[in-house]
Amino acid sequence: MPGYGRAAGVALLGLAGLLVEAEAVVTAGLSRFSLIGLPDAGLSEARDRVRAAVINSSIPWPQAALTVSLAPASLRKQGSSFDLAIAMAVLRADGKVRPEASGEPVYFAELGLDGSVRPVRGVLPAALAAVKAGYSAVCVAEANAREAAQIGGLRVVGVRTLRQAVAHANGEPVPEDPPPSDEPHLRPTGASSPSDAAAGPLSSKASASLAGPASSAALGSTSSTSLVSASASAFASAVRAEPDLADVLGQYEARLALEVSATGGHHLFLCGAPGSGKTMLAERLPGLLPPLDEEAALEVTAVHSLAGTLNPLEPLVTEPPFCAVHHSATAAALVGGGSSVLRPGAVSRAHRGVLFLDEAPEFGRAALDSLREPIESGEVVIARSCGMAAFPARFLLVAAANPCPCGRSMSTMGVCTCSPRARSAYLGRISGPLLDRIDLRVDVSPVGPSELLAAASGGQSGESTALVAERVRQARERASARLTGTPWQLNAQVPARYSRANWPLGNEALAGAEKALHSGVLTARGLDRVVRVAWTLADLSGRDRPSRVEVDTALGFRLAAMLPGNL
Structure with a gap:
């Protein structure tokens, strides 16, 4: 025409x-x-x-x-x-x-x-x-x-x-x-x-x-x-420094929690004094996760492309992302939004990776509670006048907090002046429903003098990220073989009803959990999550079924001493 x-x-x-x-x-x-x-x-x-x-x-x-x-x-x-x-x-x-x-x-x-x-x-x-x-x-x-x-x-x-x-x-x-002068x-x-x-x-x-x-x-x-010029690519590779788990001194319980989290897809809460290594631990969790497969890499890259955070020198995201959020972030910054153009939030930018909330009690209550639905469903649906959009949001949550407002409750560098009520109210800013969705809770104590002196004298460091990541890979393969024919890939995704019907545990393995139930410190929902973590520990140890050791270890992660309102 x-x-x-x-x-x-x-x-x-x-x-x-x-x-x-x-x-x-x-x-x-x-x-x-x-x-x-x-x-x-x-x-x-x-x-x-x-x-x-x-x-x-x-x-x-x-x-x-x-x-x-x-x-x-x-x-x-x-x-x-x-x-x-x-x-x-x-x-x-x-x-x-x-x-x-x-x-x-x-x-x-x-x-x-x-x-x-x-x-x-x-x-x-x-x-x-x-x-x-x-x-x-x-x-x-x-x-x-x-x-x-x-x-x-x-x-x-x-x-x-x-x-x-x-x-x-x-x-x-x-x-x-x-070429454009602003893109050398x-x-x-x-x-x-x-x-x-x-x-x-x-x-x-x-x-x-x-x-x-x-x-x-x-x-x-x-x-x-x-x-892209070869020199630019070489420079980008040279300046990239991957955090290694060997840099973390001591913290054996927290290191085990990282390994369990990466293996079974369990969310993690770290509670400890300032300087105890909570951020160091969280930054090393993505290195324990397996690289993204082709479909996941394309999905994650699409999210970062839409968010405007994609590195032009690396147009494909092949490693699990790590997204750290400042405590001043709003609910819209966490889950996404926008009035005319809908953009993904932090939970979607952390898709297939790790979302790290440092100083978790300092976040707004509405912002923290907005994480509950994405944790359960693995996606975020945003409705605005301009339309409705769905973003993927299947991530590992790592939340960190000081034990009290002054931060010295677990520290050896000073005396805590906070009252027991103030300590409880501070951690109580994290709602019970959100805390209930976190399977692993760890008290992170400051590194002891023996570890510090050993490191200063050139002593042997802890296990490297590569070594732990290999154990995680093998444990995931065991879990994958057990979950063949089901829609789930990780132990944290398996419904309690299906687990009880197909892989019941004996009374001996559940003896410690039974005592916790009778004493009222563990609920039925808490027991289901303890069993999930126990299966992950069994996969890491190469056992066909969790024993009492794995169940009691999982129970210890559930009932961290410094966290109020344990379930």
Whole structure:
């Protein structure tokens, strides 16, 4: 149709993407530019960005009445990621770009006033949505190309300017435009033309499992182009320092708790004086977790892409993330939210990894209690006027707290001046329902003089992260073999009813727990969680079934002396 053009973009609502058609019509009349289809304020400004980008790319702007519709019109659209799709639709309607043909990419990028193509958030989930809709290619900013290329078989066109995108669409020689001056770390080592980025390390099977059944037919072959200089990659690797468990002196009970937490997926509470090593311990927990498999890596990367926390030098997250939250964080900061654009919170950024809450009693009560639903369901559902979005949130919670307001209750460096009532009220800021969901509770005492002197004299340190992580891997394999044929992978996920019906424990193993039940310090729900931890301890020790040793050890973790309201 003369005077008509279109290009595909993606609207994101959470991690879910929906294809949007940018349709442009050029008609006779006074020069104007109308944008319809429920755009928000940021998207409405695309009219000025697109017009300036086209003119500054030495492409004539149509001197006519121009109307651009974003379909479906009933869906609210937000953000600047539609700029490139709108520009391509306008130029197609004006005859500057050839009509849409087979293999046309989905466009997902922002335009600068000078005609540059700028990176945006959420490229990976947008690329997944394109694959699900049957597209085999996407066109994004060069800075986002490596991220989109993690999807197996998807052809990724990375461009620096609008001129390059137009040349690529017309099948013409691509101009050698320089990279943006504000992104020197992304300058390629080779040619400066748009790059058809290679499919990343994720297989087509993993991509299809997340993108949906339509993706398998859309996957094709691609070529390989590096977008990051070797020196930049080497520098990034050199400055990365992985925390090692061997750095922790003493703390044998807390180290065991970390091992149990990593093996069975149990949440952990650390209570101790300032300087006793609570933060050191928490930071070393991700190193005990196994690396993310292909599907999990793609899922975690998509969350961080949407949150804007993805490292451009490492476009695929392959290790369990660690997210530490300041105690001033609100409930929205923890679980996610937003008035117009819904963003994932800390619980989703910690998905498949560790969420660390230092100084837990200092958090607001509403913020702490907002964690209860994600801990149980493994996801967060946010409803706002702009729509509803679901974010994954299956994480390991590590909460740390001082034993009292002054922090000296368990310290050897001073005398605590807090009354027993003040101590109880301080830890009581953590609600019982939240504390009940934490299986492992450990009192972290300051490191003793013998450990400190031994370390200072070059004595033998504790076990390394690599050694403990190998035990965790073997224990997880035992648990996985036992849970074969069930929907669960970790002991913390197994319902108590199923465990009692299929793997009952003998009276001898439960003797200590029976005494705790009769004395009233343990409830039926607490007993179920003790049994889960006991199974994890049995997997670590190589036993087929927990004995009294494992059950009593799990009971000790449940009834930490410094925590009020033990259940």
